[in-house]
Amino acid sequence: MTGAENRTVRVAGRHRESDGVVSLELVAADGGRLPDWTPGAHVDLVLPGGHTRQYSLCGDRWDAHRYRVAVLREPAGRGGSGWVHDRLAVGDEIGLGGPRNNFPLVPAPRYLFVAGGIGITPILPMITTADLLGADWALLYGGRTRASMAFTRELAVHADRVRIVPQDEHGLLDLPGFLGRPTPDTRVYGCGPAPLLAALAETTAGWPSHTVRTERFVPRATGPVRDTAFAVHLARRGTEVTVPPGRSVLDAVADAGVDVLSSCRQGTCGTCETTVLAGEPDHRDSVLDDDERAAADCMLVCVSRSVGPRLVLDL
């Protein structure tokens, strides 16, 4: 991760939540307060070698001294989750960036939450907030097997607001049955693996776009990149940088001595969001929704490029 938002936290607790999922309780190494956060927020854990991984905050947002994250062991992953599972112990200190929130919960009278697997994590604090707000809500939560699904005991207190659907017992989630027809007072929040989010997008295709929000842990599939060179004018500095094919805007401006805060470098975390003053971005990220893309006033410079020959950025 680049930038100055890192702090050091200590692992104060570690719990097995299901087959393949451990949760970590994190406290500031200096014993102080941690930054406030809102449901849907994530933090970066800084792993050995300086690599970062993003994890949703899933604890009590009113506890200013303790964060909770949950980590799924991903055998096909890049090694970060294996290190957390096999090496990270209570008492160890680790770097932490954020929190940031690309998946905020907007006030609404009624929420329908859809979670798949480890995608339950950002939904947990949303449920707490929905309860506090006195909102009507329901959760449809799917997973491979019951034993693989984290936090089911914690969710049991909500009784029939929560539908737990292990795939090996009940098959795939019945999204049309759960979501019904769009109503003006309903907001849908979904988080989970790509096939679930694709099914959710298909089911809600006729819903107004602002009523459905999803969060992705892996980049969404995008069409072929328009990989031609373009110019980026850095408005604050009055200089211009050429972004060649195969190089990101983030790296091209870094070559010119301009550091933009970044973390995932794959368009999923939102850290590198930069204001666009002129030109049309070719959005390649998995963070911005359709309305934000259409507004064309910001872009994620780690992956997004330019439709035209020139962009003007607020850098």
Ligand code: FES
């Ligand atoms: S660094 Fe994560 S979206 Fe760009």
